Amino acid sequence: MTAECIPIQPVASEARKASFPLDQWYMAGFSTDLTDKPVGRTFLNQRVVMFRTADGQVAALEDRCCHRSLPLSCGTVEAQGVRCGYHGMLYAPTGQCLEIPGQERIPAKARVRAYHMAEKNHILWIWMPREAGGAPSREAPAYPWHDDPRYTFGTGAYHYKAPWQLIHDNLLDLSHLGYVHLQTIGGDARLHMNAGMKVTQEGDTVKVVRQMPGSRPPPTYKAAWPFGETCDRWQEIEFDLSHLRIWTGAIEPGTDSIDDPQRGGFHMRGLHGITPETEETCHYFWSMSSTRHPDKPDNSAAVIQQTAFTFDEDRVVIEEQYRNMKAFGGKPEWIDIHVDAGGNRARRVVQRLMAETA
Numbered sequence: 041m042t043a044e045c046i047p048i049q050p051v052a053s054e055a056r057k058a059s060f061p062l063d064q065w066y067m068a069g070f071s072t073d074l075t076d077k078p079v080g081r082t083f084l085n086q087r088v089v090m091f092r093t094a095d096g097q098v099a100a101l102e103d104r105c106c107h108r109s110l111p112l113s114c115g116t117v118e119a120q121g122v123r124c125g126y127h128g129m130l131y132a133p134t135g136q137c138l139e140i141p142g143q144e145r146i147p148a149k150a151r152v153r154a155y156h157m158a159e160k161n162h163i164l165w166i167w168m169p170r171e172a173g174g175a176p177s178r179e180a181p182a183y184p185w186h187d188d189p190r191y192t193f194g195t196g197a198y199h200y201k202a203p204w205q206l207i208h209d210n211l212l213d214l215s216h217l218g219y220v221h222l223q224t225i226g227g228d229a230r231l232h233m234n235a236g237m238k239v240t241q242e243g244d245t246v247k248v249v250r251q252m253p254g255s256r257p258p259p260t261y262k263a264a265w266p267f268g269e270t271c272d273r274w275q276e277i278e279f280d281l282s283h284l285r286i287w288t289g290a291i292e293p294g295t296d297s298i299d300d301p302q303r304g305g306f307h308m309r310g311l312h313g314i315t316p317e318t319e320e321t322c323h324y325f326w327s328m329s330s331t332r333h334p335d336k337p338d339n340s341a342a343v344i345q346q347t348a349f350t351f352d353e354d355r356v357v358i359e360e361q362y363r364n365m366k367a368f369g370g371k372p373e374w375i376d377i378h379v380d381a382g383g384n385r386a387r388r389v390v391q392r393l394m395a396e397t398a
């Protein structure tokens with residue numbers, strides 16, 4: 041058996057599934073996660089095993105053998121599928137049992153539920169359907185920056201002891217940089233809190249844009265790019281249910297226009313795939329793609345290291361926030377301030393999508 045086979049969450053009941061929007065793509069991890077071992081993860085209260093077959097296909101099944109319910113993530117990956125680690129039944133990516141060792145006849149009912157997956161731009165996506173086995177109604181999201189030669193990227197993942205929407209709130213409000221991230225991407229707190237912010241929405245995509253001309257370059261920017269005393273910073277955040285894209289960066293004052301999408305300077309493009317595990321926990325898959333300065337061609341290692349440090353800081357805050365929410369009864373009366381506009385819009389999108397698939 042593999043170490044990953046220990047279940048960490050209770051088995052879900054059907055009734056709990058309506059807590060999240062369904063008929064949606066969610067991020068399931070990165071391509072590099074699937075090697076020669078099955079990977080068991082819980083998404084939206086549903087325990088899933090993922091694996092890659094010999095022809096490179098990625099697959100996801102419910103993490104339960106139909107014989108005696110051992111998690112298939114306790115088994116082994118073979119060329120054609122995943123083999124149960126108890127009595128050796130072999131399952132294809134369709135969920136159909138292909139082999140029962142020592143028995144010729146394979147009953148028609150010897151199958152488990154399969155999920156649709158997609159692998160695109162080094163990202164694994166899983167379609168979480170409303171009806172068991174339901175097929176995707178649209179393509180998985182594209183994330184071209186992972187394949188753009190101007191960028192170098194690194195990845196990371198967290199298991200969070202907090203509900204997924206607290207992370208949406210955090211990512212859509214970058215005013216906290218001046219308080220939480222002073223050692224990396226922070227800077228002057230007052231400048232962050234007073235930066236002009238534009239919140240717009242197109243369909244189910246919420247966009248928050250902030251600009252901070254004349255900023256003092258924060259430590260991560262200085263490590264990656266030879267900025268002088270000041271720089272003109274931008275932050276463009278796009279929320280979609282499946283993931284957030286955060287494009288931040290800075291130019292040297294007097295060079296390009298901060299409004300020009302073709303502007304030069306130092307660019308960081310963050311991918312944030314926040315996928316609920318349960319109502320109280322979630323997966324946080326991230327990557328950071330950044331540009332390289334000719335004088336600092338190896339800057340990406342420092343950027344990734346400092347990004348991980350930054351996200352560690354967020355995690356401490358968010359998990360502590362949730363612990364305290366529970367200590368004070370779970371559903372506190374919150375007041376809103378100006379920084380909450382983006383997060384509140386995202387909450388309304390999630391609420392509506394959830395109602396549509398309840």
Ligand code: FES
Pocket residue numbers: 105106107108109110124125126127128129
């Ligand atoms: S429990 Fe899987 S083959 Fe018996």
Ligand SMILES: [Fe+2]
Pocket residue numbers: 210216217220221350354
């Ligand atoms: Fe943060």
